[in-house]
Amino acid sequence: MHPQHAAFLAVIRQIPAGWVMSYGAVARAAGLPRHARHVGVALKQVDDPDGDLPWWRVVNGEGRISPRGLDGSDDLQRVLLEAEGIVFAENGRIDLRRYGWQA
DNA sequence: AGTTTGACGCTCC
DNA sequence: CGGAGCGCCAAAC
Numbered sequence: 001m002h003p004q005h006a007a008f009l010a011v012i013r014q015i016p017a018g019w020v021m022s023y024g025a026v027a028r029a030a031g032l033p034r035h036a037r038h039v040g041v042a043l044k045q046v047d048d049p050d051g052d053l054p055w056w057r058v059v060n061g062e063g064r065i066s067p068r069g070l071d072g073s074d075d076l077q078r079v080l081l082e083a084e085g086i087v088f089a090e091n092g093r094i095d096l097r098r099y100g101w102q103a
Numbered sequence: 104a105g106t107t108t109g110a111c112g113c114t115c116c
Numbered sequence: 117c118g119g120a121g122c123g124c125c126a127a128a129c
Contacts, residue, residue, distance in 0.1 A: 004126095023111055034124055040110035041126080058110080066110040074110085091117080 005042035019101035
């Protein structure tokens with residue numbers, strides 16, 4: 001585990017239920033601006049049997065769930081977010097001005 | 104050591 | 117609002 005990944009995950013763990021953060025926001029909050037892409041890398045590698053990491057509360061800067069290729073785990077992410085009361089717009093976007101968490 | 108590759112983001116059009 | 121283009125940065129080739 002790279003120390004930077006730990007920093008990203010530490011930030012993500014602090015996002016309260018019902019709120020979201022963009023990859024870029026997480027990177028900035030972790031003190032590593034311009035490393036938004038790296039946040040995605042960290043999340044891809046992580047496995048959380050304990051479920052202590054709310055990975056689903058991270059979306060991209062457009063307020064959309066970032067595509068992961070072939071698997072449909074982005075649908076799961078949407079379900080989890082909606083279960084926390086987050087409302088998706090018609091175009092599948094989340095209003096970050098309303099749900100964006102500022103660490 | 105040069106190139107490609109992303110769970111990204113911002114500007115333009 | 118949707119695309120294209122480009123910058124970014126570490127990893128993997």
